[in-house]
Amino acid sequence: MQNFDLHNPTHIVFGARTVARLDELVPTKARVLILYGGDSARRTGTLAEVRAALGERDVYEFGGIEPNPSYETLMRAVELIRWEGMDFLLAVGGGSVIDGTKFVAAAVGYEGDPWEIMETHGATVRGALPFGSVLTLPATGSEMNSGSVVSKNATKAKLVFSSPHVFPRFSILDPTKTYSLPLSQVANGVVDAFTHVMEQYMTYPADGFVQDRFAEGLLQTLVEIGLQVLSEPDNYNARANLMWAATMGLNGLIAAGVPEDWSTHMIGHELTALHGIDHARTLAIVLPANMEVRREAKRGKLLQYAGRVWRLTEGSEEQRIDAAIARTRMFFESLGVPTRLREYGIGASQIGAVISQLEAHGMTALGERQDVTLAVSRRILEAGL
Amino acid sequence: MQNFDLHNPTHIVFGARTVARLDELVPTKARVLILYGGDSARRTGTLAEVRAALGERDVYEFGGIEPNPSYETLMRAVELIRWEGMDFLLAVGGGSVIDGTKFVAAAVGYEGDPWEIMETHGATVRGALPFGSVLTLPATGSEMNSGSVVSKNATKAKLVFSSPHVFPRFSILDPTKTYSLPLSQVANGVVDAFTHVMEQYMTYPADGFVQDRFAEGLLQTLVEIGLQVLSEPDNYNARANLMWAATMGLNGLIAAGVPEDWSTHMIGHELTALHGIDHARTLAIVLPANMEVRREAKRGKLLQYAGRVWRLTEGSEEQRIDAAIARTRMFFESLGVPTRLREYGIGASQIGAVISQLEAHGMTALGERQDVTLAVSRRILEAGL
Structure with missing residues (x-):
């Protein structure tokens, strides 16, 4: 067996009807940005359920994160956060949305060109906004790891970064949320x-x-x-x-x-x-x-x-x-x-x-x-x- | 499958020759109390290795934690810490030493009679001193969980407590440390x-x-x-x-x-x-x-x-x-x-x-x-x- 380090601080909340637990998992005073992908989060009612669970908190939304999330799209979320000052991110979706949220979390406070995060594969990340996830598509494991894949449309580069700063604080895994998937x-x-x-x-x-x-x-x-x-x-x-x-x-x-x-x-x-x-x-x-x-x-x-x-x-x-x-x-x-x-x-x-x-x-x-x-x-x- | 929560923040460092990593794992300014059991920690050289890894830090020792650790013994460690003001604990041993260290960590700042911790099975624990472990005896899993068993000699009571505050910050698992076990x-x-x-x-x-x-x-x-x-x-x-x-x-x-x-x-x-x-x-x-x-x-x-x-x-x-x-x-x-x-x-x-x-x-x-x-x-x- 090889020597290894194992340290995974993500809090998993697993099971049916667990989205309501967002109220205990997200800090009470948080200004929350929900990040999601296409229209399905809204159509299936998950987005409304998430908003209801967040109660009186200040909640903003950023939709349109693509499969193979792009730097260009994610940087629009970064600009929005820098402008509005949200302090907690919530990814609602599958691996692409969670991967994208990891990049956004690391990029918001990054000094220098955030694409460096990808070019250095995360080595230059010194911190990140806290975030959680509500998983709707089981596949990538992004909900309980510190890795992320982001593409740059301008150059067709698809790079991977990882950093201990981008483990989700929590991930809610409700299998019933996958019933409506194609x-x-x-x-x-x-x-x-x-x-x-x-x-x-x-x-x-x-x-x-x-x-x-x-x-x-x-x-x-x-x-x-x-x-x-x-x-x-x-x-x-x-x-x-x-x-x-x-x-x-x-x-x-x-x-x-x-x-x-x-x-x-x-x-x-x-x-x-x-x-x-x-x-x-x-x-x-x-x-x-x-x-x-x-x-x-x-x-x-x-x-x-x-x-x-x-x-x-x-x-x-x-x-x-x-x-x-x-x-x-x-x-x-x-x-x-x-x-x-x-x-x-x-x-x-x-x-x-x-x-x-x-x-x-x-x-x-x-x-x-x-x-x-x-x-x-x-x-x-x-x-x- | 039943609904569940899973949240385990312990950092595992696994492998041969990993005791030296204490230097990066224990805060530089920490005043450390090493807790251990019988004489074997000293005889095998593990205690000396641990002290060497801790370098210039203020290091104290508390030995004699028994198999089935007793409240009476552990309270002596609590008194020592309250007197000397150590702020980081390091368990060197097997499940009994780590279980005992968990109790000590929770008891030091506990308001009221610390035996309440056991009687309430941990429900009244509001915090604990940070601690790590160097595992020398594989068996109980205490090195990566939040449970502890403590006995009271006076009443022959053997009770279990658990609390999210008593996950070890880290545990070093070096299999070569088990070679000399009976x-x-x-x-x-x-x-x-x-x-x-x-x-x-x-x-x-x-x-x-x-x-x-x-x-x-x-x-x-x-x-x-x-x-x-x-x-x-x-x-x-x-x-x-x-x-x-x-x-x-x-x-x-x-x-x-x-x-x-x-x-x-x-x-x-x-x-x-x-x-x-x-x-x-x-x-x-x-x-x-x-x-x-x-x-x-x-x-x-x-x-x-x-x-x-x-x-x-x-x-x-x-x-x-x-x-x-x-x-x-x-x-x-x-x-x-x-x-x-x-x-x-x-x-x-x-x-x-x-x-x-x-x-x-x-x-x-x-x-x-x-x-x-x-x-x-x-x-x-x-x-x-």
Whole structure:
């Protein structure tokens, strides 16, 4: 096991009818800015419920945070806060809204050009406005971590920052708030959470027995409920377990003490940037291909994954690895999420452009052993055709 | 899944050679009181290592905190702090030292008789001195939770308190610090951690899929490493996984959203009080007997436990349940921890006195359904003869 630090101060409030607890969680005298995404927060009544829970507090709203939140949009929120002096932020939405709120929280008091926050990946962040979240879309884990992804439209840059200053003070996770989500977003959430866990698990054996068992438990849970969350949208227990699995999948716990990969995400980011494919859908393409191409480096963990997650115990090692990768692919496909570039009309001739983008962004030595060179990334993309 | 709150602000620093990090974790100007137990902290050199890491800070020591820490001893530390004005506490030891430090931290500024803290189970605690810990004995999870057990010699009362004010600010978990422990204490730690997990898992199915998988993962890990931590005392990975499993076994995570039992602990406490049997050793007697007596109420979970933890898939339901309970008993015995009262010279005629103590302490409706009456506790003790 590797040495590690683990420190996660986010207060989770989980369950049905918990939005009303905002009244105890947000300081009484706070001037609150609610940040949200599209129209659904209003249409579903969540925004009204949030406002009602906040009672007599001064409450302002900032809507329109996009999927893949943009620096340009978020800086408008920063200007608004600097002008109006709100002192508490409340993100109402999914990972994009929470990620965006983290950037806003760090940028408001930042001395210098706030884009530096992204360029330094958070190293220059010295503080942030306090904020909480009401999660409506389980997927990214942003509700219980200190990371954020922000894009700059002007330069097409998509960067990650993290800082201990941007853990949410609290996050309210009410599974009933996910009942009205479009099923494609729910399916994306399952794939996103599954892949987060795999990035922290599918590396090489490092004697993190607890971490491996926890990761496998999350994967098994996602497999167990994956179809049910789509076929029974108001099945509380299925949605609750998806929500909790997604949060636990990327809150630092299962990564503590073990190696991490993240090459699937890095390659996937370029597919989103160049071809506009939803984040989770890029992962469904890249992850199985990545396991195929790197099967030797990942042999030990692939066999463990085959045995423990998919209960594959028959046949040779090669057969079990093949079967585990095939099961992964079939699982994603069963959720209606394609796993081939050709499903998006992308062919071999377009791989070069993706590789050029990886090179331009310095993504030339990815993975748990930094051995995913551009040549390896090319083979992964070819395996995903 | 049940609604829950989860909020654990303890900063974990895990790994070999991490004691030196005290210098960054303890405030520079702090006046520090180190609290510890017996002589081993000094003999092993840990105390000197801690003092060296604290550098130029004002450092005082308070030794002699017993297993099952006593109010009387702890109040001497409280008086010392009130006199000398230390403002940061550092527990160096296992669960007893950390539990004791929690009480001291809450008692120093307490208005009124500090024993009220125990009598109100922490409800009247309004604040506490900040403290950290250096863990030397993996077992209780006290290093990452807000609970504490303190005994009053004068009245033989053993009470539990918890308060969000007594989470450790940080805990340093260095597995190499456990190499020199007596093997009986290590075996006790395995049994203690295993039983903690079982108290939060072996109830009734509540659709906490993630929680169940995590609990099962901890149990599997403890089974996997149980013998190795005894036969190879300086096997780093075995000790590291024991340490992490024990911490994760009682830090609030696996209990969040599911029912809890704790009757094994309550019955065991009386065996410690009356017969002086080590805490963990009482659990090894009571847990298997508890499962036998309550097999109908726990049927669903017993079958799940049999299948997932012990891989028992052959035979009838009754056979699988019998086998799972037998495996649990054999596991404890394999660690050198007896599972029968007769091993301590306790016979049927002494059960009445234990029941009287349970009654005197109000323990008349224990368990996840409050249906462990005194008659049921009697049957459990009889099954443990």
